[in-house]
Amino acid sequence: xxxxxxxxxxxxxAIAALIVFGALTEGVFRPDIRTAAGTHRFLVFLACFVxxxxxxxxxxxxxxxxxxVALAGAWMALTGGAGAVLTVxxxxxxxxxxxxxxDPNPAISIAMGCAVLILSIQGLxxxxxxxxxxxxxxxxxxxxxxHPELRGDMAVIARRAxxxxxx
Numbered sequence: 371x372x373x374x375x376x377x378x379x380x381x382x383x384a385i386a387a388l389i390v391f392g393a394l395t396e397g398v399f400r401p402d403i404r405t406a407a408g409t410h411r412f413l414v415f416l417a418c419f420v421x422x423x424x425x426x427x428x429x430x431x432x433x434x435x436x437x438x439v440a441l442a443g444a445w446m447a448l449t450g451g452a453g454a455v456l457t458v459x460x461x462x463x464x465x466x467x468x469x470x471x472x473d474p475n476p477a478i479s480i481a482m483g484c485a486v487l488i489l490s491i492q493g494l495x496x497x498x499x500x501x502x503x504x505x506x507x508x509x510x511x512x513x514x515x516x517h518p519e520l521r522g523d524m525a526v527i528a529r530r531a532x533x534x535x536x537x
Contacts, residue, residue: 457509461487464509466523467516476523483512 422441426434446454462480469483487508494504513520 460509460513463520464512467512467520470516470519487512 422438423434426437443455443458446458461484465480465483465487466476467483468486469479469481472482472486473479490508491505494500494508
């Protein structure tokens with residue numbers, strides 16, 4: 371077990387070094403929010419978010435989360451097409467599949483799987499393997515390997531969604 375932890379720590383250190391190197395050489399840390407356009411976009415987003423959240427918290431707090439997710443999904447579908455929606459769904463399933471190996475709790479496993487996948491993707495972005503096929507494989511492989519468990523998760527989510535009576 372100690373060998374696996376050491377290997378994983380070395381893997382994380384190598385990816386972190388690639389991320390830092392790439393970010394410093396590509397100028398990722400430019401303060402765009404300090405420009406007039408960046409500040410304007412931030413203030414518009416903040417005003418929309420505060421207005422939306424305040425309205426739903428005052429009217430029907432239980433609807434805030436589902437309607438916000440629905441709004442984000444609709445906006446993503448309109449601006450990015452079906453491919454964007456399928457990518458997000460695939461990424462969420464891959465995060466659950468990877469994170470299940472770390473913790474069985476659904477919320478924690480999705481967060482941990484997301485951390486592992488995003489860290490891996492950021493590391494790969496600086497290598498000469500930056501192709502769509504690599505990213506599709508990175509998302510599809512955990513789903514394919516964890517397919518029976520994910521099918522069970524989908525059934526539980528569908529039952530819970532169907533039994534929500536507070537809507």
